[in-house]
Each structure stands twice: as C-alpha cells, then as structure tokens.
Amino acid sequence: MAARRILTLIICGISAPAVASPNSDPTTGRAVFTGAATPHATSVSLNPAAMGVGPVSEFYFAVVTVLQQLGIDRKTIDPDTGALSPGPRIDDTQLSPGGMLGFVWHPSERLTVGGEARLPPAERLPEAHDPLRYHTLGGGQRNYVATLGVSFRIIKKFHFGASLSHENSFLRLRYARDTALEAGRGPGGIDSDCGGAPCGIENPEATELYDVDVASPLFATSNLKVHLGTVFSVYPDVWIGIAYHTPPGFNIQTTLDGTMDVTRAPRDGGGIVHGGATVYVAYPASVDAEVRARLPEELELHVGARWEDLSRMQAYDVRGYGSTFRTHEIPEWTLRPRGLKDSVALWGGVEQIDKGKPLRFGARLGFETASVSTERTSPVTIGPPTLTIDLGAQLRLGAWVMQLSYGVGLSPGVTVENSDYDPRYRLECLDTLDYTSRACEATRNGYAIPTAAGDYSRVQHAMRLGFRYAFP
Numbered sequence: 001m002a003a004r005r006i007l008t009l010i011i012c013g014i015s016a017p018a019v020a021s022p023n024s025d026p027t028t029g030r031a032v033f034t035g036a037a038t039p040h041a042t043s044v045s046l047n048p049a050a051m052g053v054g055p056v057s058e059f060y061f062a063v064v065t066v067l068q069q070l071g072i073d074r075k076t077i078d079p080d081t082g083a084l085s086p087g088p089r090i091d092d093t094q095l096s097p098g099g100m101l102g103f104v105w106h107p108s109e110r111l112t113v114g115g116e117a118r119l120p121p122a123e124r125l126p127e128a129h130d131p132l133r134y135h136t137l138g139g140g141q142r143n144y145v146a147t148l149g150v151s152f153r154i155i156k157k158f159h160f161g162a163s164l165s166h167e168n169s170f171l172r173l174r175y176a177r178d179t180a181l182e183a184g185r186g187p188g189g190i191d192s193d194c195g196g197a198p199c200g201i202e203n204p205e206a207t208e209l210y211d212v213d214v215a216s217p218l219f220a221t222s223n224l225k226v227h228l229g230t231v232f233s234v235y236p237d238v239w240i241g242i243a244y245h246t247p248p249g250f251n252i253q254t255t256l257d258g259t260m261d262v263t264r265a266p267r268d269g270g271g272i273v274h275g276g277a278t279v280y281v282a283y284p285a286s287v288d289a290e291v292r293a294r295l296p297e298e299l300e301l302h303v304g305a306r307w308e309d310l311s312r313m314q315a316y317d318v319r320g321y322g323s324t325f326r327t328h329e330i331p332e333w334t335l336r337p338r339g340l341k342d343s344v345a346l347w348g349g350v351e352q353i354d355k356g357k358p359l360r361f362g363a364r365l366g367f368e369t370a371s372v373s374t375e376r377t378s379p380v381t382i383g384p385p386t387l388t389i390d391l392g393a394q395l396r397l398g399a400w401v402m403q404l405s406y407g408v409g410l411s412p413g414v415t416v417e418n419s420d421y422d423p424r425y426r427l428e429c430l431d432t433l434d435y436t437s438r439a440c441e442a443t444r445n446g447y448a449i450p451t452a453a454g455d456y457s458r459v460q461h462a463m464r465l466g467f468r469y470a471f472p
Contacts, residue, residue: 024123024308025064025098025120025121026066026121026388026407026409026460026462027064027066027098027121027405027407027462027463027464028042028046028464029042029046029288029290029304029306030304030306030345030347030364030366030388030390030407031364031390031392031405031407031462031464032349032351032362032363032364032390032391032392032405033351033362033392033394033403033405034046034405035050035241035288035290035292035302035304036050036229036231036241036242036243036288036289036290036304037050037053037231037239037240037241037290037291037292037302038050038241038290038292038302039051039052039053039054039055039104040054041058041060041062041100041102041103041104041114041116041466041468042100042102042116043104043114043161044102044104044114044115044116044147044148044149044163045116045118045145045147045149045163045165045227045245046227046243046288047161047227047229047231047241047242047243047288047290048114048149048150048151048161048162048163048227048228048229048243049151049159049160049161049229049230049231049241049243050151050159050161050229050231050241051104051112051113051114051149051151051161052106052111052112052151052152052153052159052161052231053159053231053239054104054106054112056106056470056471057103057104057105057106057470057471057472058103058104058468058469058470058471059102059103059468059469059471060100060101060102060103060104060116060466060467060468060469061099061100061101061102061466061467062099062100062464062465062466062467063097063098063099063464063465064097064098064099064100064120064121064462064463064464064465065095065096065097065098065121065462065463066095066096066098066121066460066461066462066463067093067094067095067096067460067461067462068093068094068095068096068124068458068459068460068461069091069092069093069094069458069459069460069461070090070091070092070093070094070126070379070382070456070457070458071089071090071091071092071455071456071457071458072089072090072091072092072126072132072379072454072455072456072457073086073087073089073090073454073455074087074088074089074090074131074132074453074454075087075451075453075454076202076450076451077201077422077423077424077450077451077453079190079200079201079423079424079427082424084417084451084453087131087454088131090126090129090131090132090379092126092127092129094124094125094126094127095124096121096122096123096124097119097121098118098119098120098121098122099118099119100116100117100118100119100466101116101117101118102114102115102116102117102118103115103116109153110152110153111150111151111152111153112150112151112161113148113149113150113151114148114149114150114151114163115146115147115148115149116145116146116147117145117146118144118145118146118147119142119143119144119145120143120145121462122140122141122142122143123140123141124138124139124140125138125139125140125174125379125380126138126379129379132379133175133176133207133209134175134176134177134178134202134449134450135175135378135379135380135421135449135450135452136173136174136175136379136380137174137175137176137209138172138174139171139172139173139174139212140171140172141169141170141171141172142169142170143167143168143169143170144167144168144170145165145166145167145168146165146166147163147164147165147166147227148163148164149161149162149163149164149227150162150163157232157233158230158231158232158233159230159231159232160229160230161227161228161229161230161231162226162227162228162229163226163227164224164225164226164227165224165225165226165227166219166223166224167216167223167224167225167248168215168216168218168223169215169216169223169248169254169256170214170215170216171212171213171214171215171256171279171281171316172211172212172213172214173210173211173212173279173316173318173336174209174210174211174212175209175210175336176207176208176209176210177207177208177210177331177334177449178201178202178203178206178207178208178423178449178450179206179207179208179265179267179268180192180194180199180200180201180203180206181201181206181423181426181427181448181449181450182331182426183430184426184427184430184431185427185430185431186430190427193267194206194267195267199267201423201450202450204266205265205266205267206265206267207265207266208262208263208264208265208268208330209262209263210260210261210262210263211260211261211262211263212258212259212260212277212279212318213258213259213260213277214256214257214258214259214277214278214279215256215257215258216248216254216255216256217257220249221249222248222249222251222254222255223248223249224248224249224250225245225246225247225248225249226245226246226250227243227244227245227246228243228244229241229242229243229244229288230242230243235293236294237293237294238291238292238293238294239291239292239293240289240290240291240292241288241289241290241292242287242288242289243287243288243289244285244286244287245285245286245287245288246285247282247283247284247285247312248283252282252312253280253281253282253317254280254281254282254283255278255279255280256278256279256280256281257276257277257278258276258277258278258279259274259275259276259277260274260275260276260277260318260320261273261274261275262275262320262325262328262330264328268328273324273325273328273330274322274324275320275321275322275324275325275330276320276321276322277318277319277320277321278318278319278321279316279317279318279319280316280317280319281313281315281316281317282312282313282314283312283313284308284309284310284311284312284313284340285308285309285312286306286307286308286309287306287307288304288305288306289304289305289306290302290303290304290305291303291304294353295350298352298353298355299350299351299352299353300350300351300352300353301348301349301350302347302348302349302350302351302362302364303347303348304346304347304348304366305344305345305346305347306344306345307342307343307344307345308342308343308371309342310340310341310342310343310371311340311341311342313338313340314337314338314339314340314445315335315336315337315338315339315445315446316335316336316338317333317335318333318334318335318336319332319333320332320333320334334446335444335445335446336380336446337376337378337380337421337445337446337447338372338380338381339372339373339376339378339381339420340371340372340381340383341370341371341372341373343368343369343370343371343383344368344369345366345367345368345369345388346366346367346368347364347365347366347367347388347390348364348365348366349362349363349364349365349390350362350363351363351392354394356396357396358395358396358397359393359394359395359396360393360394360396361391361392361393361394362391362392362393363389363390363391363392364388364389364390365387365388365389365390366387366388366389366390367385367386367387367388368385368386368388368409369385370383370384370385371383374414374415374416375416375418375419375420376419376420376421377414377416377419377452377456378419378421378452379452382414382456382458384411384412384413384414384456384458385411385412386409386410386411386458386460387409387410387411388407388408388409388410389407389408389410390405390406390407391405391406391407392404392405392406393405399469399470399471400467400468400469401467401468401469401470402465402466402467402468403464403465403466403467403468404463404464404465404466405463405464405466406461406462406463407461407462407463408459408460408461408462409458409459409460409461409462410459411457411458411459411460413455413456413457414455414456414457415454415455415456416452416453416454416455416456417453418453419451419452419453420442420447420452421447421449421450421451421452421453422442422447422448422451423448423449423450423451424439424448425438425439425440425442425443425447425448426439426443426448426449429442429443429448
C-alpha cells in the first residue's frame with residue numbers, strides 16, 4: 001500500500017499545481033540517458049557541447065516531478081538552562097511538477113543548434129505547520145527558463161558549446177517572528193505580559209506573521225545565465241564532457257522585488273500591514289562532468305559528477321519598506337538563513353547503447369555529500385548525505401522514442417542537538433550589547449530565533465517521462 005501511495009503521488013504530481021537548492025534538478029545529469037558527455041535534448045543547458053555528438057535532429061517533450069517526504073521531530077529549548085525537551089512530530093510531503101519542450105538541429109556537420117523552454121521542479125518548503133512557524137510556514141521558489149545554445153565541432157572528436165538562458169525566478173517566503181524574543185528581557189520582551197502570564201519564547205500572543213512575495217524582473221540582463229562546455233574523445237569510444245554554469249546575471253547577488261504583508265501579533269492589536277519588499281540572494285554556480293565509455297555486449301559506462309557552489313547561498317536578505325512598517329516598528333532588514341555549503345554528487349552506472357532496438361535499459365548508483373551542516377539543519381534546509389539510485393527504460397516506435405527514468409535519494413536521519421539556531425543568542429546580545437560577541441554575530445545573521453534542534457529525515461523521489469521525435 002505504501003508503494004502504491006508513493007506511485008500515485010508521483011503520477012498525480014504531473015498534473016498537480018524539493019531539492020538541495022532552488023536550482024537543482026535531480027532528473028537531469030544524474031538521471032539515466034542524460035549526462036554531460038551524453039547527447040540529449042537536456043544537453044542544451046546541461047552541456048551544450050554534447051548536442052553536437054548526437055547523430056540525429058529531434059524534438060523533445062518531457063514531464064517531470066519530484067516528491068519529497070520529510071519527517072521532523074522538533075525539540076524545544078529552555079532559555080535559562082539550555083535543556084532540550086521533546087516537541088511535536090511533523091510529517092510533510094512536498095510535490096513539485098515540471099516539464100520541458102526542446103529541440104536539437106544539425107544544420108551542418110560542424111554546427112548544432114538547440115533550444116528549450118523548461119519548468120524545473122520547484123523548491124518547496126514545509127507548508128502551514130504551526131510548530132515550524134519561526135522557520136517557515138511554506139512557500140519556495142519556482143523558475144521559468146528559456147535557453148538557446150550552439151555546439152561547434154572544432155576537430156573530429158572535439159566539440160565546444162555555449163548556451164544562454166533567461167531565467168525568471170519567483171520566490172515566496174512565509175514565516176513568523178517572535179516579537180517578545182526580539183525585545184529580549186526589556187519592555188515588551190519575554191518577561192512582559194501575554195494574556196496574563198509572561199510571554200516567554202514562542203508565545204502565540206507575540207507571534208507576528210510574514211508573507212514575502214517577490215520575483216525577478218520580467219526581462220533583464222540580471223536574469224541571464226551562461227553555460228559553457230566541451231566534449232572530447234581521449235580514446236576510441238571514450239568521451240569526456242565538462243560544463244560550467246554561471247549564477248544568474250553573473251552577480252554576487254540577485255535582486256527580487258515584490259510585496260510584503262505582515263500580520264501583527266495579537267498582543268499588538270493584530271491587523272495586516274502592507275508594504276514593499278526586496279530580497280537579495282546569492283545563487284550558486286555549478287560544474288557538471290561525465291565520462292562515457294563503450295563496454296562489451298553493446299553496453300556503455302557512465303560516470304558523472306556535479307559540484308554546486310552552494311556556500312554562496314547563506315541567507316535570504318529580506319528588506320521591507322514603506323511608512324507603515326516604520327509606524328508599526330516592523331524591521332526593515334532581516335536575514336533568513338539557509339546556511340548551505342558546497343555539495344558534490346558522484347554517480348556511475350551502465351546502460352545499453354541505442355542501436356535502434358525496441359527496448360533499452362540502464363541503471364546508476366550515486367552519492368551526494370551533505371549540502372548543510374548538522375548544526376545548521378532546519379525545516380528550511382534539510383540536506384544530509386544521500387545515496388541515489390536511478391533506473392531508466394526506453395521504448396522505440398519508429399521515429400518516436402519514449403524514455404522513463406526514476407530516481408530515489410535515501411538519506412540517514414539527522415539528529416540536531418547543538419543547533420546554530422538558538423534564541424539565547426538574542427537574549428545574550430541584548431543583555432551585553434557586545435556586538436563583537438558570537439551571540440550578536442548570530443543575531444545579525446538571523447540565527448537568534450527559536451531552536452531548530454530535533455530529528456530530521458528525508459526521502460526524495462524524482463521521475464522524468466520524455467518523448468523524442470527524430471526528423472531529417
């Protein structure tokens with residue numbers, strides 16, 4: 001029954017309205033039949049040089065979906081002793097569909113042109129779980145991508161490629177702020193009155209709700225990304241592919257503009273305050289690589305890797321503006337931490353060479369390093385080391401080819417005892433006013449909020465169903 005439920009959720013996700021970072025897509029590169037040295041329609045952005053290695057021109061359509069199952073046993077903290085106590089259990093299923101429409105065309109023996117319109121699976125955050133409210137109440141990021149690329153055959157077995165993407169990003173952050181904790185032990189702080197008792201930490205009477213809805217400009221050079229790649233043969237039937245992907249706009253930070261709605265804490269009278277918002281975020285660069293080698297029995301070896309410069313993405317820098325914010329003492333600057341670190345994924349497998357037969361199969365086994373440290377794991381960022389298993393099958397019917405790939409990422413549980421998210425930092429910083437202290441540094445960086453200590457588990461499923469049509 002459990003397996004049937006998972007399969008139903010994955011299939012339904014294709015038509016319904018997740019991942020290590022907002023730009024990750026586990027259905028490309030790692031997935032069977034794709035890779036940095038493998039000619040495929042996904043090569044337009046994965047490695048544009050690989051487009052030139054393929055023998056035929058084609059149209060391509062695919063639907064993808066990612067399903068992520070999270071389990072969080074949250075703990076609470078005593079601000080006086082630092083002792084942790086068991087808190088509520090939260091189970092969350094995040095379902096994110098996507099798709100792609102593309103083409104690859106060989107106008108000459110040396111030149112290949114390709115393009116794609118792509119909707120990658122969105123990164124989604126746990127939705128509307130009140131025990132997680134100071135970290136997230138939902139939201140996430142969705143990107144819309146259009147790409148054009150070319151591949152040049154420099155010499156017989158050396159190809160160079162480049163493509164340009166225009167990527168529109170839509171980001172929504174929903175979370176709560178503990179106004180009593182923000183005031184420390186002073187007036188309006190944790191010792192003040194909330195319904196006839198001291199507020200303490202995480203009191204609903206002192207909870208202020210935020211809804212930040214921002215996006216990149218519709219058309220702008222800051223939305224542009226460049227993909228540069230090469231594919232070359234070092235031995236007969238042995239190909240190596242390497243590709244580099246820039247961050248959007250080649251900038252240290254991307255600017256997203258929109259609105260912010262703040263629902264004031266009940267003790268402050270409630271009501272919604274409207275204003276504008278800008279979020280600054282540093283998205284990662286990445287590198288993809290693959291070795292593709294011929295094996296006996298019409299088989300092919302695929303060994304691949306991916307590195308993401310996730311350490312750039314430390315926080316969402318949220319700026320609210322408007323006279324009403326100042327009137328109601330709503331902060332105009334907040335950091336919402338992600339705390340990511342560089343991640344490396346490795347995989348290897350075997351698949352059948354495409355010889356025009358009706359059926360073709362492949363499988364890959366891989367490992368991904370953690371994208372966040374244990375101490376910085378939170379409901380917003382869960383990225384433990386992961387074992388990946390990917391399977392693929394192909395059905396050929398004349399000029400039509402149908403490809404189905406399925407991958408699962410299995411991670412060990414993560415137990416967070418000494419969380420970098422610690423409300424005591426806020427109290428200590430306001431008590432000492434030593435702005436060089438660790439407590440004040442944590443407060444500036446957004447970690448002085450209710451603790452993220454607890455036990456975390458994650459299982460990720462990814463599926464791609466693609467259709468290829470070869471044309472002269």
